Amino acid sequence: MALSDYTGIVRRRWLIVVATVLACTALAWAYASTIPTAYVSTTRMYVSMATGTSVNDSYQGGLAAQQRITSYPYVAAGATVAERVVDRLGLTLSPGELQGKVSATFPPATTLLDISVTDSTPEGARRLSRAVSDEFAQLVTEMETTVIGAAPAARVSVIDPAPLPTAPVGPNTKRILALGVIAGLGLGFLLAFLRDRFDPTIRTPQQLGRSVGLPVLGTISRRNTDAAKDIGRLRARITAARGDRDRMVVMLTSCAGHSKPCVAARLAKALADTGARVALIDADTSGEGLTGRLDLQSYPGVAEWLRDQYPSLTELPVWSEAGVSVLPLGSADERTPDLLTSDRFAGVLSGLGEHFDYVLVAAAPVLTDAAALSLSAHCDATIAVVELGTTKAPRLQAAVDSFATSxxxxxxxxxxxxARTRRFPQPKKMWRTQSEPDLGLVYSP
Incomplete structure (x- = not known):
């Protein structure tokens, strides 16, 4: 996947990323609020050896002290010192709980030992640190005294008593929140990728082409200015496909659950703008076709022609703003869908072909009306209209397979x-609503 694919996922699934970041940040804040405030007080001690007064004795004593100090952290944080401190101070803590509060470290190549104790209050931290250092020093004296009455071989003394902490060391709320944000971003991006990866919705023209294995003839943009250019490119392809033929019949059907008559109308207008004679037929019996959009319900149309009630094809209402002759659906009844699939409709197309260069048929969605499959047999070319962002890949493939099977x-x-926002209204020059009585429709002989 290219970088543009990942940025596209973020644009489409930004809500998942934002929601995950907010959730992880909230969890991090909740976790930080459960951590009690902690203060640390540290006592620094010095380890020395009982040696002679010569330089060599002092050197040997320093080496011995460094050897001793590697073991002293375990002694200072051990159970014996903890038990003595608990008994000395009368604490309610167990020795094991106190051990969890004590840590001892030493700087490398030194004979210094730092004993740190953590507590919920500054006074408690200092009190415990001093008690632990005192009991540790006493225990070392006992351990290093090999002969009763003699001086201990090693001695531990306090050089920096435990101070009163002025600020807590935990919880580090900022760090926890930062980790929550980072975790939220990582998890959010992962969830967004997985959601997009397993989402069957067709969202891009590239994905559409890969899904159906057919050429994408054009993409009709949301903006009207871009849509005009897109329709122009589609018109160029239709014109090139016509070649030297006297006329061309093109059917447009939707692969969505609802009709898409606007594409057929815009294409008809674009073809008419070149000076071509264009007829636009509403063969959509779902009630969502061109007839209602152009307010042609009162005009006779396909249904009447198929019932031989209006046999003449020389007079059609003209969509004056587009220069397109329109054959509306008319007064459809239960027989109309069957008649659309009969040879009578082929006769209508043949008759219109004698008077027009292009005949565009706006059919019902192929998955909701099987008539589209039969209508396509009478047309020179069939184009499927796919709405990005709403059409599912399995549904689209079913539509493509149905045409292949037929x-x-x-x-x-x-x-x-x-059109998701009010910035993409229906073009006023393309559609007229019922609230606008002047439709600019006249009969052309």
């Missing part, structure tokens, strides 16, 4: 970006 096949697909 023996017609698709010449390509057109991707559309759904």
């Amino acid at each position: 023996g017609t096949g698709l010449v390509g697909v057109v991707a559309t970006v759904p």
Whole structure:
């Protein structure tokens, strides 16, 4: 995957990343609030050996002290010292609990020993640190005295008594919160990647092309200015595909659960802008087709032609702003879907082909109306309209397979970006609503 693929995942799944970061940060804050405040007080001690007065004796004593001090941290933090401190101070803590508060370290190549004790209060930390150092020094004296009444071989003395801590050492809330944010980012990106990886939704033209194995003839953008350019590119492909033929019949159907008549209407207008004679047929019996969009419910149309109630094809209402002749659905009944798949509709297409350069058929979604499969057999080319961001790959593949099974096949697909905001209204010059009585429709002989 390229870097652009990862940035695309973040753009699409940013809500998952943000939610995960907020959740991990909240958990980190909750965890930090459960950690009690801790203070540390440290006593520094010096280890010396009983030696002679010569330089060599002092040197040997220093080496012996360094050897001793490697074992003293274990003694200082051991159970014996803890038991003595508990008995001395009358603590409610057990020796094991006190051991968990004590740590002892020594700087390398020195005879210094630091005994640190952690407690919930500054006074408690200092009190425990001094008690531990005193009991440790007493225990060392006992251990290093080999002959009763003689001086101990090693001696431990306090050089820096435990001070009163002025600030707590924990919890480090900032660090915990920072770790929470980092963990949230990592987990959020992982969840976003997994969600995107296993999401069957078609979101990009590249993904659309890989999914169906068909050429993507164009992508209709959300913005009207970009959509005009996109439709122009689609028009160029249709014009090139027509070649030297006198007329070309193109069917457009949706692979979504609802109709997409706007693509057929925009393509018809774009073809008409070149001076071509264009007829636009509404063959969508779902009720979501062009007839309602162009307020042509009162006009006779396909249904009447198929029932031989309006046999003439020489007069069609004209969408004046686009220069496109429109054959609306008309008054459809229960017979209309069956008649659309009959030879009568092929006769309608043939009759229109004598008067127009392009005949565009806006059919119902192929997965909700099987008539689209039969209609495609009467057309020179069939194009599927796929809405990015809402169409699922299995549903799309089922639509493609249905055309392949019927023996017609698709010449390509057109991707559309759904209008999610008010910045992408229906073009006023493309559609008229019922609140606008002047539709600019006239009859052309």
